[in-house]
Amino acid sequence: MSFKKVLGVVLSASLVLMATGCSSSKNNASDDAKVTPYKDIVLGEDFTDLTATITMLNDRTDMEQDDYNGVSWNEYIKEFNKLYPNITVEITTDTNYAEDSLTHLQSGDYETIMGIPALDKEDYSIYFMPLGDIEEMSEEINNATSTMYDGVVYGVPSSATAQGIVYNKKVFEKAGINKLPTTPAEFMDALKAIKDNTDAIPLYTNYAAGWTMGAWDAYIGINATGDTAYMNNKLLHSAEPFKDFGDDTHAYAVYKILYDAVKGGLTEEDYTTTDWEGCKGMINRGEIGCMVLGSWAVPQMKGAGDGADDIGYMAFPISLGGKQYALASADYSYAVNENATVEEKQAAVIFIKWLTEMSGYTYNEEALPIDKASTETKLDFDGVIFLDDDPAQEGEEDLLNELNSESELNFNNGGNTKVQEIVEHASIGDMSYDDIMAEWNAKWAEAQKLCGVEVE
Structure with missing residues (x-):
């Protein structure tokens, strides 16, 4: 599959970096000891010097295969690292995701990013970091209510x-x-x-x-x-x-x-x-x-x-x-481990936002867009x-x-x-x-x- 969509957005981000002297307005996630919200992150500008290793569990086993006909996880990560070279993303996929993801959560030792499995919504806050309230997230993404509980959104649909x-x-x-x-x-x-x-x-x-x-x-x-x-x-x-x-x-x-x-x-x-x-x-x-x-x-x-x-x-x-x-x-909606470090949480939110807005994932997978600004x-x-x-x-x-x-x-x-x-x-x-x-x-x-x- 062509990388046209991915390369196009990376090139655009590169031009932004050139225009700003390749500087990053926010580079250390621990400066304020809190995570910058999804809506406030400017991809390609903020946190470009952030160093973190994050893990991600998802159900797309086919995207880990060398002969996958589309854009593989490895290819996406390579493009992501052109903007964020110090964020290491380690992907694990599971054919029995619906059940095994719950086992991961129950163990207490689970990945930085996960697709939210079949949980009671009142339990979202136990496991996952809030990404924003429904009003602000609805301005950023489609289907925001799918992981909403008590007016708070916990995940971004893949x-x-x-x-x-x-x-x-x-x-x-x-x-x-x-x-x-x-x-x-x-x-x-x-x-x-x-x-x-x-x-x-x-x-x-x-x-x-x-x-x-x-x-x-x-x-x-x-x-x-x-x-x-x-x-x-x-x-x-x-x-x-x-x-x-x-x-x-x-x-x-x-x-x-x-x-x-x-x-x-x-x-x-x-x-x-x-x-x-x-x-x-x-x-x-x-x-x-x-x-x-x-x-x-x-x-x-x-x-x-x-x-x-x-x-x-x-x-x-x-x-x-x-x-x-x-x-x-x-x-499945990507959510961030509530128990991760501030650096890991920040890197996770950046990667999720990049997948949503810049990777071309939904276009490449012939899906409907999640990014509110996209109709492609x-x-x-x-x-x-x-x-x-x-x-x-x-x-x-x-x-x-x-x-x-x-x-x-x-x-x-x-x-x-x-x-x-x-x-x-x-x-x-x-x-x-x-x-x-x-x-x-x-x-x-x-x-x-x-x-x-x-x-x-």
Whole structure:
């Protein structure tokens, strides 16, 4: 992948340094015995002489590989060090990040920078340094509310991703699909056309990887309702949120697509043998029609072979009043270890801000920008209305976590097991889809009762 974006911003910063005599207005983080806030740091001018070693834990294992098709972590760090030569950044990645990151936190010995895992928001301040209040951080970054608690922001999203379906354009064309599906019925017809007219697997479930199945949870809010208040507010208080609303919307319509596709033989022959790494090359070569994954998957699928131009991204096939919506949500948010030294904290904030504003990371990864001043993205996702979830009401910031825990359904919180069970029941035929949803409604109702939730 070209380094055009990265080199361009580094060059601009270099010109700034020349204009200021290559001096640094702030160079010693311990001068004031406190960390200069995110919003007040001028990249390329402040702290250019700062010496520190920081560590970073994240989930992007692919970016540590020598054959990574995009910009690797090593390449980013080299560019960062052109501005900050004395800040050493040591990267560690983890394939089981969701669970292992929590273990790191619980040990008390964790990295300087981490992507915030699934914690209760009231516990953010125990582990992470506040980066600024919501008013000032909202002027700096998009999706600032994603790591807000009590008006304070604790993390900066690595990127923002849209929620849709990655697909192979040639497979769809060969199948005779001339218009992208916008409803569940149209999508099922498209899968059948792929099965009948091509050798490709219509819909690849990625069952065996586990975590990939949790992707389906991201579609039950904005994508299926068009309502920014649904996920963090209305769902918590809804009676029977998994019932059939009769209009191909809400959670019922989302998961039914998966159940019907498996039951109809429109997925891989043996779901237990799916291969996450292998599927990237398969869809690139046209051996898979589509997969339900966030837009973060697009560059990975493009980079897995010679068929990059064949990889496309489309909206999830649910329409509301003739319109399609997509959740534009924050990926893991970078946060700074509250127990690090002042020098380490300052270096960490600088590196996070550099990644956000100057590295070109979101552009290179075909994501939506986090930097408030940027509108640049490679993501081609036309005709879709992007929305973000409203934050929870004050006092209910952790209520979704509580309901997830009591119900064991874990929406947007590693709840891949329940989605895997949909595949299992559909394949075996031992439980109808309506019975699965009735079971979920019962679990949710019991959790609401245990948590003292007022049901509307």
